[in-house]
Amino acid sequence: MAQVPQTFLDALAVRTWCGLALRAVGRAREEIDAINVYPVADGDTGTNLYLTLESAATAVEAVFTGYETDPAEPRLADAVRAMAHGALIGARGNSGTILAQLLRGMAQVLAADGPEPRGDGPDLRLALRRAADSARRAVAHPVEGTVLTVASAAADAAEGAEGDCAAVARAAYEGARAALAATPGQLAVLARAGVVDAGGRGLVAVLGALVEACTGEAVRETTGPQEVTGAPEAVAEGCGEGPGGPAFEVIYLLEADDGAVARLRDRLDALGDSLVVVGGDGLWNVHVHVDDAGAAVEAGVEAGRPYRIRITHFGAGDVHTGGPGPAPERAQRAVVAVVPGRGLAGLYAEAGATAVLARPGEPPASGELVAAVRRAHAREIVLLPNDAELRDTAAAAAEQARAEGVRVALIPTRSAVQGIAALAVHEPGRRFDEDVVQMTSAAGATRYAEVVVAEHRSWTTAGICQAGDVLGLIDGDVAVIGADVTATAETVLDRMLQAGGELVTLVVGDEAPETVAGHLETRVRESYLAVDTVVYRGGRQGSLLLIGVE
Structure with missing residues (x-):
């Protein structure tokens, strides 16, 4: 059934646009991947744009689902905000991230506070200009001949158009097509490969979908005069950033x-x-x-x-999905980690790490870390400081070890539970860089907390605490002040799990109540479905309890 032309944008038109854009980029995905040579010739621009749009379309569909039992219709502001937010949280790669900002710029106009925007031609002109300008500001060093150039050309063409949203959308599309065809003359890497900019090609497809959403007529899908198709490898040689x-x-x-x-x-x-x-x-x-x-x-x-x-x-x-790559070169590798208690030292040692014990109030010096690196007898070392205060100390130790011919990677873990998460994905047989990336990602995805007893009265981010109060620190900042260890720990854990999680790690110190771990395990099991809990004994670790949420 033919689509009714739109003289203005409304929520339904935005929904239609998202669906059409997703299908258009889906059809062109392999072609766009094949011409992806800038900024890196990794052949994924089309895929990244598709995944970003998929997230945007899903968010818009959720808005309409929420109105199924409501006699009112979604507003334009509801739809464009959802589209922009969905793109933001689902953005993939350089191209997807820029597209997310383009959509956010449009939403800033079409969902502005105050009277509901009409979504007519003038509104769309302003939205396209805001999109192009905000995307350019988001890039640290804009380069001409890229999607930014295409977006700016679309906005320039739209500003010269008269009429409703259909006329403005068509002008923007034609302006973008012309700018895309000119990109090889602006960027040498494109000229050498004989292609147009891949991100710009994707934006032309998205604008073509906007034309169809406004007019009811599909645009003629043509490619730029220097565009090629084929495997990414065919155009990647000698292009992009390279080695x-x-x-x-x-x-x-x-x-x-x-x-x-x-x-x-x-x-x-x-x-x-x-x-x-x-x-x-x-x-x-x-x-x-x-x-x-x-x-x-x-x-x-x-x-x-x-x-x-x-x-x-x-x-x-x-590296998160075990993607293809050259076979890893096996090398002797070790992990050196700073741990706060003997219980954790034993745990780390069982996992194959060389542990450096940090006694309460006695952090190790860089010389101790260098000595531990030497004891590990490895050509490659992964260093886990497990404390924000030890970052500089660990960096100094790493520099000294490198001067002795050891390859060292310092992962900025701030807590022993982040170190546990990193150690859990450590694979000595994997290539060194990939192992470090996996460990860094696992540590970064782990929120950490600790429960301690205040030693004196002081100001905190949660208010004034008295000596003897129980403090719950989340990511290094005091978040909870309480009188009971178990109750404070439960409050801290609940706050951490509000943001989601799959695994809770509890490291219980010698001075913590014997029942606290069991209580928290029960809390997680009864209140948070599909979240697992693992408990370790930390010994005399300075904190009553360490908590990690992955």
Whole structure:
């Protein structure tokens, strides 16, 4: 059945647009993957755009499902906010992250506070301009000849269009097509490969779907004059960043305020390239290419709460899913970890790690860590400091060990439970870089907490505590002040599991009540379905209880 033309955008038109865009990119996915040579020739731009749009479409469908029993219809603002949020949380790769910001920019206009936007031609013109400008600002170092150029051209063309949303959408589409065809003349890597920009090609498909949603007529799907198809390998040789570029792509969602994100941008920009940070209102999607994946994750930890961490080793496939890559070179490898108690020292030793005991109030010096590296007798060392205060000490030890010819990777674990998570995925037979990435990702995906007794009266982030109060710290900050160890621990655990989780790790100190572990295990079993619990005895570890949630 033919679709009725739209003179303005409403929630139903947005829903239709999402569905059409998903199908259009799905049809072009392999073609877009095949021409993906910039910024990295890894042949996944089409796939990343498709997965990002799939998340956006799913979010919009959820809005309509919520109105099934409501006589009212979803508003335009409801639909575009859902579309933008879905794209943000599902964004994949450089292209998907930029698309998420384009959709967010449109939503800022079409879901603006105040009177409901009409969704007419003028509104769509403003939305496309906001989209292009906000996407360009989100990229640390914009490059012409990319999807940013195509988006700007679409907005420029839309600004010169008169009429309803259909006329504006068609003008934007034609402007984008023309800009896409010109991208090989703007970016040498595209000219050498004889292709147009892959991200720009995907955006043209998305804008073509917008035209169809507004007019009811499908656009003629044509490709740029220098576009080629075929296997990614056919166009990747000699293009993109190649061996000289960063080794890893790091992506994560981040809960943080604007000030922290501004500092994060500067930190990540110094670490690598292809930096894109999109989002706002406390939720961000971070994308960067780096050599030190651990440092990129650590920067996120310092800025706020990173989660859904995804690290890909270029040329080795997706390390989370065991993607394809060259057979790993077997090498003698060891893990050196700082642990707070003898119970955990035994646990780490059973897992094959060399443990350095940190007694309460007596953190190890860098010389002790270097001595532990030497004892491990390995050519490759993974170092787990398991304490934020030990980061500099561990870095100094790593530098000294490297000077002695040892290859060392420092994973910025802040708690022994993060170290346990890292150690659980450690595989000595795997290639060193891949093993480090897996361990870093597992540690970064683990929230940590501890329950301690206050030694004196002081100000905390949760208020004033008195000597003898029970404190619950989450990710290093005091979150709960209580009088009872078990009750405080339960409150801390509940707060951590509000954000979801699959596995709870409890490390019980000698001075904790004997019943606390059993009580918390029962709490998890009865209140949180499909969440497992594992309990370890930590000995005299300084804290009454350590909690990890993966």
